[in-house]
Amino acid sequence: MRDLESRLAARARGKEPSPIRELVRYMGIDGMISLGGGYPNPDTFVFDRIDVRFKGGESVALQGSELITASQYGPSNAHAALGRELIQWHQEKDGVELDPSRLVVLNGCQEGLYIAAYLFTDEDDSIALSEPAYPGALSAFKSFTRNFVSVPLDERGMVTVALEGELDRMAAEGEKLPKFIYTVPNGHNPGGVALATERKEHLLRIAAEHDLLILEDDPYQLVRLDDSDPPPTIQSMDSEGRVIRLDSFSKVFAPGLRIGYASGPEELMRQFVLFKQSSNLHTSMFIQAVLQKYMTKMGHDAFHAHIKDNCAFYRRNRDAMVDAAHEFLPHDVTYNVPNEGMFIWFVLPKSCDAKRMIDEQCEDLKVLLVPGSAFSTKGALKHCMRASFSMVTPQEIREGMKRFGEMVANEMARVG
Numbered sequence: 001m002r003d004l005e006s007r008l009a010a011r012a013r014g015k016e017p018s019p020i021r022e023l024v025r026y027m028g029i030d031g032m033i034s035l036g037g038g039y040p041n042p043d044t045f046v047f048d049r050i051d052v053r054f055k056g057g058e059s060v061a062l063q064g065s066e067l068i069t070a071s072q073y074g075p076s077n078a079h080a081a082l083g084r085e086l087i088q089w090h091q092e093k094d095g096v097e098l099d100p101s102r103l104v105v106l107n108g109c110q111e112g113l114y115i116a117a118y119l120f121t122d123e124d125d126s127i128a129l130s131e132p133a134y135p136g137a138l139s140a141f142k143s144f145t146r147n148f149v150s151v152p153l154d155e156r157g158m159v160t161v162a163l164e165g166e167l168d169r170m171a172a173e174g175e176k177l178p179k180f181i182y183t184v185p186n187g188h189n190p191g192g193v194a195l196a197t198e199r200k201e202h203l204l205r206i207a208a209e210h211d212l213l214i215l216e217d218d219p220y221q222l223v224r225l226d227d228s229d230p231p232p233t234i235q236s237m238d239s240e241g242r243v244i245r246l247d248s249f250s251k252v253f254a255p256g257l258r259i260g261y262a263s264g265p266e267e268l269m270r271q272f273v274l275f276k277q278s279s280n281l282h283t284s285m286f287i288q289a290v291l292q293k294y295m296t297k298m299g300h301d302a303f304h305a306h307i308k309d310n311c312a313f314y315r316r317n318r319d320a321m322v323d324a325a326h327e328f329l330p331h332d333v334t335y336n337v338p339n340e341g342m343f344i345w346f347v348l349p350k351s352c353d354a355k356r357m358i359d360e361q362c363e364d365l366k367v368l369l370v371p372g373s374a375f376s377t378k379g380a381l382k383h384c385m386r387a388s389f390s391m392v393t394p395q396e397i398r399e400g401m402k403r404f405g406e407m408v409a410n411e412m413a414r415v416g
């Protein structure tokens, strides 16, 4: 494996830890009199006690030392008690043993996408991915590079054979290889597909062959619509320390809290910590404390049970959308039935122009989907549309799909 320094983008090389932040870990030592940090005194904080009530009637209170911890500056990697919960959560969920040096709490997966691109990509570097791709990732990546090695996505996820072919070609022709491979293994946004386990193995072999990192962005892992257990993560199958994994609580707890975590090899997570030190110091201690109190109070089994209940809600909506698609869409519109996540990707006849359909018809027909070009690095996929079934009722889904069917019929009549 290449050394870390040579993988890093110029901007991230030789970064020094914040000399003051590095002292934080000594502050918890018994009997320490710290004249060091510039923290505000907790006696001046406004909160007396914070009560949080959850649906179902359970409640937790933040008070005393826990309240001070939640209100004060904290470590850049994780709120200590939440870090312990997450290590256990990750072990139970994925069978992967972490430790505090291999975990960094983030403001959602989105921050992890930005950090990965910040750390590894110079302007003349590229990132490998499949298309359609999550626009939030494209937006984060494009802050640093406009170069993408893109391969198709099919009903079994990223077409890894195509990736292998392209990377082999690039290597043979002496082209600079991508800095990492970006993948969404479950409930792909927008593709609504999962990456097959043998393709995960293949991806790891390709990464080993070309000495690449893999960024596993997995916010829909637990949004399972078929009641199955999640398949093995790429991280859990990695024996070489090539995977940076992003987990999110947005889809299973509350997205506005902005909380998720990155995990991976210690030297890579160290770079994530250095980024946090220089960008926002750490993810909100208050938000981390709320998640920790919830996980501790409810226990992980009850948390998983709550997530399963929500999956039943999404399953009903998925089924309503699939039924209505079957009823109202012309046969030459194809789609995959997702087993995870919140999206269905509709592929219309090639002659259709999804953006024009939305621009010209959505106001009259009162139905909105996202045109496919939003998910492409090169303005392709113009004949595709993403529909989400998360925020609507089954009745609205049926009516919406009926209107979408009308929109497609109008477009097909127009293009012949």
Ligand SMILES: Cc1ncc(COP(=O)(O)O)c(C=O)c1O
Pocket: 107, 108, 109, 110, 111, 134, 136, 184, 188, 189, 217, 218, 219, 247, 248, 249, 250, 255, 259, 260
């Ligand atoms: C594939 C994918 N990655 C990342 C994110 C961002 O997740 P978070 O809310 O954890 O930042 C989303 C949100 O929709 C997503 O669909």
